Amino acid sequence: MAVVFKKPEALTDAPLHYCPGCTHGIIHRLVAEAIDDLGILGRTVGVAPVGCAVMSYDYFSCDMVEAAHGRAPAVATGLKRAMPDRIIFTYQGDGDLASIGMAETVHAATRNENITVIFVNNAIYGMTGGQMAPTSLPGQVTQTSPYGRDVKTVGYPIKVCELLSALDAPYYIERVAVNNVKNVLAAKKAINRAFRNQIEGKGFSLIEVISSCPTNWGMTPDNALKWIDTDMIPYYPLGVYRDKSKEAE
Amino acid sequence: MAKVLMKGNEAIAEAAIRAGCRHYFGYPITPQTEVAAYMSKRMPKIGGTFLQAESEISAVNMVYGVASAGLRAMTSSSSPGVSLKQEGISYLAGCDLPALIVNVQRGGPGLGGIQPSQSDYFQATKGGGHGDYHLIVLAPASVQEMADLTVKAFDLADKYRMPAMLLADGTMGQMMEPVELPEPAEYKPDKPWTVTGTENRREHNIVNSLYLVPEQLEQKNLERYEKYASVEKNEVMYEEYMTDDADICVVAFGIAARVSKNAITEARKRGIKAGLIRPITLWPFPSGVIRKTADKVKGFISVELSMGQMIEDIRLAEECKKPVTLCSRVGGMIPSPEEVLNAIIKMEGGEN
Numbered sequence: 105m106a107v108v109f110k111k112p113e114a115l116t117d118a119p120l121h122y123c124p125g126c127t128h129g130i131i132h133r134l135v136a137e138a139i140d141d142l143g144i145l146g147r148t149v150g151v152a153p154v155g156c157a158v159m160s161y162d163y164f165s166c167d168m169v170e171a172a173h174g175r176a177p178a179v180a181t182g183l184k185r186a187m188p189d190r191i192i193f194t195y196q197g198d199g200d201l202a203s204i205g206m207a208e209t210v211h212a213a214t215r216n217e218n219i220t221v222i223f224v225n226n227a228i229y230g231m232t233g234g235q236m237a238p239t240s241l242p243g244q245v246t247q248t249s250p251y252g253r254d255v256k257t258v259g260y261p262i263k264v265c266e267l268l269s270a271l272d273a274p275y276y277i278e279r280v281a282v283n284n285v286k287n288v289l290a291a292k293k294a295i296n297r298a299f300r301n302q303i304e305g306k307g308f309s310l311i312e313v314i315s316s317c318p319t320n321w322g323m324t325p326d327n328a329l330k331w332i333d334t335d336m337i338p339y340y341p342l343g344v345y346r347d348k349s350k351e352a353e
Numbered sequence: 354m355a356k357v358l359m360k361g362n363e364a365i366a367e368a369a370i371r372a373g374c375r376h377y378f379g380y381p382i383t384p385q386t387e388v389a390a391y392m393s394k395r396m397p398k399i400g401g402t403f404l405q406a407e408s409e410i411s412a413v414n415m416v417y418g419v420a421s422a423g424l425r426a427m428t429s430s431s432s433p434g435v436s437l438k439q440e441g442i443s444y445l446a447g448c449d450l451p452a453l454i455v456n457v458q459r460g461g462p463g464l465g466g467i468q469p470s471q472s473d474y475f476q477a478t479k480g481g482g483h484g485d486y487h488l489i490v491l492a493p494a495s496v497q498e499m500a501d502l503t504v505k506a507f508d509l510a511d512k513y514r515m516p517a518m519l520l521a522d523g524t525m526g527q528m529m530e531p532v533e534l535p536e537p538a539e540y541k542p543d544k545p546w547t548v549t550g551t552e553n554r555r556e557h558n559i560v561n562s563l564y565l566v567p568e569q570l571e572q573k574n575l576e577r578y579e580k581y582a583s584v585e586k587n588e589v590m591y592e593e594y595m596t597d598d599a600d601i602c603v604v605a606f607g608i609a610a611r612v613s614k615n616a617i618t619e620a621r622k623r624g625i626k627a628g629l630i631r632p633i634t635l636w637p638f639p640s641g642v643i644r645k646t647a648d649k650v651k652g653f654i655s656v657e658l659s660m661g662q663m664i665e666d667i668r669l670a671e672e673c674k675k676p677v678t679l680c681s682r683v684g685g686m687i688p689s690p691e692e693v694l695n696a697i698i699k700m701e702g703g704e705n
Contacts, residue, residue: 116557145551145553146550146551146552146553146554147550147552148550149422149548149549149550151418158563159563161559161561162559164557165551165557166550166551166557167548167549167550167551167557167558167559168548168557168558168559168560168561169417169418169421169548169559169560169561170448170559170560170561170562170563171414171417172414172417172440172441172444175410175411175414175417175441178406178410178411178412178414178415178417178418179414179415179417179418179421180418181404181411181415181418182376182378182414182415182416182417182418182419182420182421182422182426183418183419183421183422183548184418185376185402185404185415185418185419186376186402186418186419186422186423186424186426187422187549187550190422190549190550207407207408207410207411208407208410208411208414210407211406211407211411
């Protein structure tokens with residue numbers, strides 16, 4: 105019988121610890137499929153964040169480094185400078201990338217560091233139990249914004265793609281989602297592109313993936329996917345924010 | 354090889370390159386910026402990396418990345434900057450990664466000043482960041498040692514798979530002396546644990562300090578402390594100066610040891626038998642020689658550019674057998690030979 109669907113080589117057999125309905129699993133798979141498709145498994149090194157994806161070092165079958173909270177782009181910079189022929193990616197959440205690691209993110213981008221950044225935005229700190237994230241929506245109720253995010257006292261969410269595309273340097277920036285088949289297919293294409301850019305030596309590529317957190321949003325998995333459509337995507341529009349290959353034409 | 358006249362900070366940089374370090378990440382801070390400036394000139398010419406990081410935190414994490422790939426990497430800073438690096442240093446220790454961190458100390462706490470100090474002794478030798486760990490800490494007392502101990506630090510870091518720190522001070526960094534530079538050596542890593550890509554030929558390697566199962570984390574700590582015990586057994590370095598017949602033993606490192614030697618010479622002229630133990634490794638601390646010396650001297654004088662930090666290790670080493678006094682200046686001040694001499698005279702029981 106012909107195999108039509110199997111686990112990517114770039115994933116190990118370790119069972120994922122993610123909550124039911126969480127879309128980290130889909131994003132892991134898309135990253136792994138890109139690594140498989142491009143035939144780079146043996147020369148890829150991933151950098152895991154602090155947050156829900158901290159244990160992704162057990163899930164990806166390439167060599168992995170666990171970075172301190174927010175420092176993944178700096179660690180990836182060290183890895184890439186040490187091994188320019190290796191493919192280096194970071195996999196980071198919103199607290200990791202857009203709060204404690206904002207300096208590392210912005211500066212890796214402005215150096216056009218030849219790395220691939222997978223940025224998972226689920227508008228909440230998942231691992232620590234649902235606190236307000238730099239990307240939590242205005243009015244969003246979390247453990248540390250129990251009356252809803254009050255923009256007058258804690259400010260507005262950070263739109264990472266828009267922010268980074270204000271820089272001259274970064275090569276490719278796109279925001280995608282994984283809440284339905286159409287979006288997953290677009291996300292797969294974007295992630296693939298981000299790795300291919302690195303192989304071609306183009307520089308910094310960041311893919312922001314709008315992801316769900318049913319547990320900490322207090323929703324059923326199905327409603328969480330709907331909330332991405334009704335609330336997240338209107339605030340965080342999908343699309344390509346920077347594509348230097350187009351600018352060169 | 355012929356000697357060349359060099360600044361201490363530049364000697365560190367050149368020695369690191371000759372030890373095979375091709376990756377330097379730093380951030381400007383006085384009084385160590387010459388290390389970065391030197392690296393920025395040299396690295397591009399030899400195919401190495403000089404990168405001025407966005408922060409001290411990023412710099413040490415870039416070092417963490419290179420160390421994970423198995424290559425020799427370093428960062429350098431001065432006291433306030435080294436405080437920022439502590440998170441990364443704890444992670445380096447927790448992942449058993451070799452690397453070199455240079456601290457050309459200045460006065461503190463806070464922003465402090467830019468003049469020499471030794472007040473980061475606790476931070477360097479007792480951990481500094483969170484968790485149970487040690488660094489190998491080397492304390493140069495000449496520009497020659499700035500070069501030699503830089504090479505030594507890389508070698509020890511690799512030998513024991515742990516970060517090492519060169520703990521200098523502003524005087525050592527800024528002074529110029531003739532130095533014989535080490536012979537250049539190519540560094541060829543032989544580290545099966547590194548993350549250089551599996552090449553589809555082995556299971557994936559993971560560089561990590563997270564162990565959620567307490568039994569596993571305890572075991573990791575126990576294993577690391579076995580390694581530390583072996584460092585303590587094998588790698589202690591110190592210099593003894595006129596201690597054979599000494600009645601009074603000065604203990605000092607770095608610039609304080611040089612001042613103390615002048616004071617000892619002067620004391621000897623006055624018929625007071627003083628000597629010096631100069632720790633070269635601050636961790637592991639030369640406790641053994643101090644313990645032995647305690648049996649034959651009246652007491653110890655700890656000469657430091659701090660409010661008295663190393664003095665605690667001296668007391669622990671000599672097990673309170675003899676009095677230990679402190680002779681120190683802080684805030685960027687350096688004790689004069691006369692001040693040290695007065696401390697010696699006082700311990701001898703004479704008036705000054």
